[in-house]
Amino acid sequence: MIAYDPPNEPYSFPSKKNRTGIFKDIFKKLEPLTGDQYIFNNYPFARAIKLFDAGKVDIEPGINPAWRQHTFEKGIYSIVFERSIEVVVFVPGKKIKVRGPDDLAGKAVGMVRGYSYPRFDKAFHSGEIKRMDNLSETLLLEQLLAKRVNQVFVNLRTIQYEMQSRPEFRQFEVGDVVSAVDVMMRFHPSKEKALHRLNKGLKN
Incomplete structure (x- = not known):
């Protein structure tokens, strides 16, 4: 397993x-x-x-x-057995409304390598949105903390857990749902x- x-x-x-x-x-x-x-x-x-x-x-x-x-x-x-909800999380002061790919055009977005976001995949493949892959959601949040990217896609349950466990992550701004499956x-x-x-x- x-x-x-x-x-x-x-x-x-x-x-x-x-x-x-x-x-x-x-x-x-x-x-x-x-x-x-x-x-x-x-x-x-x-x-x-x-x-x-x-x-x-x-x-x-x-x-x-x-x-x-x-x-x-x-x-x-x-x-x-579960519903996975993914959200976009921002560094402080960078939160925007994300209704779809056009709202992130020209931006770099961090996400876990191999993860798929069907609503956004076409924009990633075309280069309209720059995809910045990392190995885990925790590492993505570390990148966000260091301001290497301004926004990342992470699981809602994960960001809630991480913000509870690590005070330095509580400054992040949780935005819109980008996937719910x-x-x-x-x-x-x-x-x-x-x-x-x-x-x-x-x-x-």
Whole structure:
């Protein structure tokens, strides 16, 4: 099972912090319901995708199918268990209204490498908006703190957690929602039977 390295808190935490994170908590509760054991391994994003494509890892938690439409192995998906809301976050004094790509034209926007924002992807590909990739949402907020970019796309739950945990992040201005989609557990097709068990567990 995939846990990203570096992690995105509070969904997963570095092992040195001795915390499980939202995803590990969910699967811990699912184990007695499904009879399966779920083992997390930490991988950088690009390697995790390649391992999933090769069938060497079985589950990627918290995914919307649109985010993996360009991968070799599309995977099969569980029932919806959560809604992922992504927002644009600004350095102080730089907040603007973001209704769509035109509002960010000519600007650089930080986001996690490999993350997809369908409403904005055309503008990224054309260069209308400059995409600045980083390895995790926490690192994006560090960039924002250093004013290397004026705005980043991050998960709403993540920015709320980080602002609560780190006082220096409380100066940031949270703007509009840029994406709101249902998320599921992405399974390798070879584990279809385990997916059926997990779906029953999620319903409980």
